[in-house]
Amino acid sequence: MLYDSKTPIYLQVVNAIKADIVNGKIQCGEKLPSGRELAIKYTINPNTSARVYQELENQGACFTRRGMGTYATEDPMMIEKFKKEMAETALEEFLRSIKELGINKEEAIDMIKEHQGDW
Amino acid sequence: MLESIEITKKFVGKTAVDNISMKLESGHIYALLGPNGSGKTTWMKMVTGLIKPTSGYIMYNGAPIGIPSRREIAYMATEPYFYDWMTIADVGKYYQDFFEDFSMEKYHTLLGRMELDTKMKTKNLSSGMMAKLKVAVTMARNAKVFLLDEPLNGIDLIARDEVMQAAIENAAPDNMLIISSHLVEELESVVDSAIFIKDAKLAGIYNIEELRQNEGVSLADKYREVFGHAVGGEN
Numbered sequence: 001m002l003y004d005s006k007t008p009i010y011l012q013v014v015n016a017i018k019a020d021i022v023n024g025k026i027q028c029g030e031k032l033p034s035g036r037e038l039a040i041k042y043t044i045n046p047n048t049s050a051r052v053y054q055e056l057e058n059q060g061a062c063f064t065r066r067g068m069g070t071y072a073t074e075d076p077m078m079i080e081k082f083k084k085e086m087a088e089t090a091l092e093e094f095l096r097s098i099k100e101l102g103i104n105k106e107e108a109i110d111m112i113k114e115h116q117g118d119w
Numbered sequence: 120m121l122e123s124i125e126i127t128k129k130f131v132g133k134t135a136v137d138n139i140s141m142k143l144e145s146g147h148i149y150a151l152l153g154p155n156g157s158g159k160t161t162w163m164k165m166v167t168g169l170i171k172p173t174s175g176y177i178m179y180n181g182a183p184i185g186i187p188s189r190r191e192i193a194y195m196a197t198e199p200y201f202y203d204w205m206t207i208a209d210v211g212k213y214y215q216d217f218f219e220d221f222s223m224e225k226y227h228t229l230l231g232r233m234e235l236d237t238k239m240k241t242k243n244l245s246s247g248m249m250a251k252l253k254v255a256v257t258m259a260r261n262a263k264v265f266l267l268d269e270p271l272n273g274i275d276l277i278a279r280d281e282v283m284q285a286a287i288e289n290a291a292p293d294n295m296l297i298i299s300s301h302l303v304e305e306l307e308s309v310v311d312s313a314i315f316i317k318d319a320k321l322a323g324i325y326n327i328e329e330l331r332q333n334e335g336v337s338l339a340d341k342y343r344e345v346f347g348h349a350v351g352g353e354n
Contacts (some may be wrong), residue, residue: 003307003308005331005336005337005339005340006331006335006336006337007331008328008331008332009307009308009327009328009331010328036287036288039287039290040284040287040288042308043280043283043284043287043308043309044287044308044309045148045287045290045308045309045310045311045327046148046287046290046291047146047147047311048308048311048328051328
């Protein structure tokens with residue numbers, strides 16, 4: 001994974017994992033890799049991967065079963081909430097760049113409808 | 120804990136390390152960064168006891184470094200140091216004879232991960248394979264401090280990834296890794312702190328996540344700011 005240079009690395013990994021939970025690459029209630037495995041998978045410091053799980057747990061994206069490891073949330077409402085939040089963030093970023101080009105909302109909507117790319 | 124206390128090394132006509140003081144803790148992976156000739160290797164060699172400082176000293180867990188500390192400090196030099204006739208298996212045996220904490224099992228696991236065959240002769244290895252072998256044999260020790268001098272030098276991207284993965288896999292709360300390099304970007308996600316050495320002096324120690332969180336800059340940005348030229352010009 002390529003990391004952008006401004007945001008803390010742990011947050012970038014947190015968002016990548018949340019996206020996988022939202023898009024179903026990680027199933028509801030699926031066991032997640034150990035801290036060390038996660039560090040190797042994302043080429044990050046083991047302390048960073050510990051922080052990733054801490055943050056995911058704080059946000060309710062995963063939970064720990066004592067002695068068993070970390071699991072993705074089993075709560076579909078939570079996953080729906082992440083989906084909305086992450087879509088909102090993506091939309092804000094899109095609108096910011098489109099606004100910078102001096103394109104208004106109606107024009108932007110038309111452009112999305114006419115766009116030929118993969119959807 | 121490893122402490123460098125006002126350590127200085129002068130060679131004829133050149134101060135290689137100039138009054139460097141710092142404390143390094145277990146449970147961390149440090150990058151030791153600076154251009155060639157800035158003093159990284161000399162500092163590492165003083166930590167291992169291969170070079171005596173002109174003044175100042177290195178303390179390991181509260182005692183000056185010596186024979187006991189050498190048992191717990193593993194050092195990988197830049198230059199290759201195996202005999203031509205050795206096979207990869209021989210290199211393992213050689214290390215096993217030298218170091219009590221060498222684990223043959225760990226060695227074989229690392230070799231497997233790096234796709235190195237024990238029957239290969241060291242003289243026939245490509246530079247990438249040689250780099251991986253050096254890391255494997257060093258990291259196969261159950262040392263408390265690992266000093267890797269330029270482990271990423273002159274090797275391709277895949278070999279670099281394998282080396283970094285070996286480092287991550289062997290990092291533990293009770294050990295410390297110090298990796299010197301001038302390839303800042305490669306180390307950025309793997310280390311948690313970076314030590315900058317400029318013109319033989321300590322030019323700062325930075326926590327990577329704090330830099331991003333507090334200043335909104337990457338390690339590479341900070342490196343450019345401190346050293347004032349483009350990064351990764353070598354290799």
